[in-house]
Amino acid sequence: MSHEGIRYVRKDEEARENEANRPLPRIAVTPQKVRVLLTEGKGVEIDWVDGHRSAWSFAWLRDACPCATCVEERKADGRKPGQPKAKLAAVLPMYTAPAKPATAHAVGRYALQFNWLDGHSGGIYSWDYLRRSCQCPECTFVATETEGMPN
Numbered sequence: 001m002s003h004e005g006i007r008y009v010r011k012d013e014e015a016r017e018n019e020a021n022r023p024l025p026r027i028a029v030t031p032q033k034v035r036v037l038l039t040e041g042k043g044v045e046i047d048w049v050d051g052h053r054s055a056w057s058f059a060w061l062r063d064a065c066p067c068a069t070c071v072e073e074r075k076a077d078g079r080k081p082g083q084p085k086a087k088l089a090a091v092l093p094m095y096t097a098p099a100k101p102a103t104a105h106a107v108g109r110y111a112l113q114f115n116w117l118d119g120h121s122g123g124i125y126s127w128d129y130l131r132r133s134c135q136c137p138e139c140t141f142v143a144t145e146t147e148g149m150p151n
């Protein structure tokens with residue numbers, strides 16, 4: 001019986017990995033409307049052409065920075081995109097300044113870039129990356145691993 005249990009888990013992980021690697025249809029990664037709620041300090045909302053709506057907090061986006069440095073850092077810590085650093089979460093969480101960009105702008109027609117108040121700005125958030133990182137219950141249920149690739 002335990003064999004079946006183990007096999008089931010493996011199958012499930014494989015299925016999720018396939019899901020993360022599968023190219024998304026163009027309408028799923030084409031934003032119809034992008035709202036960067038800078039003044040409110042809330043985050044980013046995107047209405048996609050396929051009718052889906054996604055929203056991310058700035059804190060999540062900062063911890064999901066797709067630049068090489070941050071990706072390596074998360075890999076070393078075993079963190080998923082959007083997952084805060086353990087030491088920051090454990091030590092004086094109340095004194096951590098909230099992540100907020102000073103400015104945000106589009107990069108060509110394919111991505112967003114933020115100039116974070118902490119001075120960081122290397123991350124290019126492509127529409128594809130953002131759509132795969134959609135935080136709505138429907139999406140997080142299937143695609144929780146956007147960065148689970150070896151190498």
Ligand SMILES: [Zn+2]
Pocket residue numbers: 065066067068069070071120122123
């Ligand atoms: Zn980064």
Ligand SMILES: [Zn+2]
Pocket residue numbers: 052053054134135136137138139140
């Ligand atoms: Zn979603």
